[in-house]
Amino acid sequence: MLSIRALSKTYANGINALAGLNIDIQQGEIVAVVGGSGCGKSTLLRLIAGLDLPSEGQIRVDGEAVTAPHPAIGLVFQEPRLLPWLTVGKNIAFGIDQLPPDEQRRRVAQALVLIGLEGYEKRLPKELSGGQSQRVAIARALVAKPKVLLLDEPFSALDPVTRQELHGQMIALWKAYRPTLVMVTHDADEAVALADRVIVMAPKPGRIADEILIVSGRPRDHLDDSFGMARRRVLSALDLTMKPGESRLNDKIAAGAGSWW
Amino acid sequence: MSVTSAKSEARIASAEAAGSAFRVPAGLIGLILPLGLAVAYEFAVRAGWVEGRLLPPPSRLIATLAALANGGELWLHIGTTMARVGAGFFFGSLAGIVLGALSGVSLLSRQLLDPTLQALRAIPSIAWVPLFILWFGIFETSKVVLIAVGVFFPVYLGVTSAILSVDRKIIEVGRVFRLGRLAQIRRILLPAVLPSTVTALRSGLGLGWMFVVAAEFMGASEGLGYLLIDGQQLGRPDQIMAALVIFASLGKFTDAVLVAISRPFLRWQDTAAIGGQPQEL
Numbered sequence: 001m002l003s004i005r006a007l008s009k010t011y012a013n014g015i016n017a018l019a020g021l022n023i024d025i026q027q028g029e030i031v032a033v034v035g036g037s038g039c040g041k042s043t044l045l046r047l048i049a050g051l052d053l054p055s056e057g058q059i060r061v062d063g064e065a066v067t068a069p070h071p072a073i074g075l076v077f078q079e080p081r082l083l084p085w086l087t088v089g090k091n092i093a094f095g096i097d098q099l100p101p102d103e104q105r106r107r108v109a110q111a112l113v114l115i116g117l118e119g120y121e122k123r124l125p126k127e128l129s130g131g132q133s134q135r136v137a138i139a140r141a142l143v144a145k146p147k148v149l150l151l152d153e154p155f156s157a158l159d160p161v162t163r164q165e166l167h168g169q170m171i172a173l174w175k176a177y178r179p180t181l182v183m184v185t186h187d188a189d190e191a192v193a194l195a196d197r198v199i200v201m202a203p204k205p206g207r208i209a210d211e212i213l214i215v216s217g218r219p220r221d222h223l224d225d226s227f228g229m230a231r232r233r234v235l236s237a238l239d240l241t242m243k244p245g246e247s248r249l250n251d252k253i254a255a256g257a258g259s260w261w
Numbered sequence: 262m263s264v265t266s267a268k269s270e271a272r273i274a275s276a277e278a279a280g281s282a283f284r285v286p287a288g289l290i291g292l293i294l295p296l297g298l299a300v301a302y303e304f305a306v307r308a309g310w311v312e313g314r315l316l317p318p319p320s321r322l323i324a325t326l327a328a329l330a331n332g333g334e335l336w337l338h339i340g341t342t343m344a345r346v347g348a349g350f351f352f353g354s355l356a357g358i359v360l361g362a363l364s365g366v367s368l369l370s371r372q373l374l375d376p377t378l379q380a381l382r383a384i385p386s387i388a389w390v391p392l393f394i395l396w397f398g399i400f401e402t403s404k405v406v407l408i409a410v411g412v413f414f415p416v417y418l419g420v421t422s423a424i425l426s427v428d429r430k431i432i433e434v435g436r437v438f439r440l441g442r443l444a445q446i447r448r449i450l451l452p453a454v455l456p457s458t459v460t461a462l463r464s465g466l467g468l469g470w471m472f473v474v475a476a477e478f479m480g481a482s483e484g485l486g487y488l489l490i491d492g493q494q495l496g497r498p499d500q501i502m503a504a505l506v507i508f509a510s511l512g513k514f515t516d517a518v519l520v521a522i523s524r525p526f527l528r529w530q531d532t533a534a535i536g537g538q539p540q541e542l
Contacts, residue, residue: 051436068439075437081430085452085529094448095438126531144438 001027002048002148002180007057009043009206017043019205021057027147030174030181032191032198034234036242040206041184045150048182049075061148074146074179078153080133082125088112088136089121095144111139114173131162135169142177151183155190167193171218188234192227193220198234202241210237317499322506325499339507341484342473345401346515349408350469354462356409357416361461364417365424365454366446375421382414387475394479404476411472412465419461423454456530459523463516470512485511 007021017040025031033041046052048059050069059066061073074095082091092111093104112118115135125133134154141149155163171194174181185191191198195214202209212233216226299319306313313321329335360378364371389410390403397403427450435445477486485504492500 049437051433069437071439077430077433079430081434083431083434083449083452084531085455085526094434124529126529 001025001062002182003060004048005058005060007044007047007059008055009040009047009052010055016205018047018054019207021206021208023199023208025148025180025182027180028178029197030195031183032195033182033184033201034186034188034191034198034238035201035206035209036186036203036238038206039201039203039241041201042152043206044201045075045152045182045184048148049073049150051075071144072147073150074141074144074148075150076134076138076141076152076154078156080125080130080137082128082133082136082140084125086125087121088117088123088125088128091125091136092139092143094140107143110176111143114176115139115169129162131158131166134158135166138170138173142173142179145177146179149177149179149181151181153184153186156186163190168219170194188231188238189222191234192230193222198230200234200237200241209241212237315498317502321499322502325497325503326506329500329503335507337483338485338488338504339511341481342477342486343511345404345408345476345484346466346469346473348405349472350412350466352405353409353412353469354416354465357413357461357465358420358458361417361420362424365421366450371421378414378417382418386411386414386472390475390479399480403479404473404481407476408469408472411468415464415468416458416461419464420454420458423457423461424450426457427453452526455523456527459519459527463519466515466519467512470508470515474508 002023002025004021004023004025007018008016009018010016021044023031033044035041043052047054048066050066050073053067061070064070064072066073083094086094089108089112092108096104096107099107108121112121115138117132117135120128120132125136128136134157138151138154155166158166167190170181181194183191183194192214198212198214199208200210200212201207212230214230216224216230220227302311302313302316303318303320305311306318317325326335329338360374364374364378386407389407393403393406397406431449431453432445435449440448473484474486474489477484478490481487485507488504489501492498492504
């Protein structure tokens, strides 16, 4: 379980990126964080990943405080960030080189099957497409079997068709490894398609504006009524965060605390 | 159906065969210009259109080279010069890599070292010659030191800037996987700076060849630079040209060796040159 308490981050230049965030995320839950630019969603992810330190508050994973990159927490960046001099197989094994070679090989082989890149083990990153590279990056994070996997707009650079494909694969990977997923996205569709819960953030300072539970099972049909309703709800919450008028927003926060259907 | 497809296959095959018959291996294209000029000049000298005394024709050049080789002198000169370049390149690049790495990795050492080294770099390296002769005498030491100085600066600069330009995003990948400082250097920094380091070593080697001539001009009794001076004093342009040809060949050869050694480690690069052959852009 991932628990975030009174988390604040003020940068050296005085920008208040996050103010007093409280989030609890159950093991195996998929949470999407959406929000306009400057609402601190990437900051939140970097803090959970231990890449930056919070100004105030605490992040705990299974009771352990996170103050530096933690073995139970993996991160997939917006770009694949593969190491160009390593083959696909060695890139995937990058974070598990302390394991015995047999175990490394087993995990890499399994991951390659799950991301649909069997036979690509010896290829170099320069031979991969954008979608393939990002799948390798996700596999690299997952073979270390983190309890929490953070994804920072992982599909935003891909074309819509590839993105759809990767959504399906992401769910398959999640079923195989069962990590907690925390995914930052600016795409309401993507959030509703994947998440159990959508956290909508508001900017200046970054804070939670709304939480939307999505109860329908998987796979989800984009044309389904409940899908459309959930998406509209996310979009209207996002809309509210863009407008001034604090009081209305706060009402909304109070009203939207629980699930509404 | 099968007949027509067999026919068309045969046509394709014969077309390919015809195409390959006219295709010149890429490496040979570069030979056309120098060989063509050499043959034309040889012909012009033999026909008596040009005198060919100050610029000897290829046949005389080859005869001079053969005479030098037969006398055994040539190998002595080549060996001496190679040894000087080798030693100078070794010490110069070693110092360049070590100090370049220091200044690239640590801000403090960069602030400490870089201004001084940049100031020293502003001195034209040949200007060191009188001092080096006073300090190290006129024999091997002063020559090797001069070559090492020439090699040092491009290597130092190349390594420093290579380290400074390593993508922060890739270093962050190392942080996420909790690599220690040493592992970060071994698994991310070293492979990332290798391509620019090879480039820096190549320009260092080029300068090494330049400085060996300067070093051998300042008083040597053997070496290719001596062969040049000797040719000048004896009024033998063929001997000078022979030395020039050997310099060109050795420079190209040592550079090719450096590239060949580094190639297996650089296969991953995603650049315009594919398989060592630059593609048309």
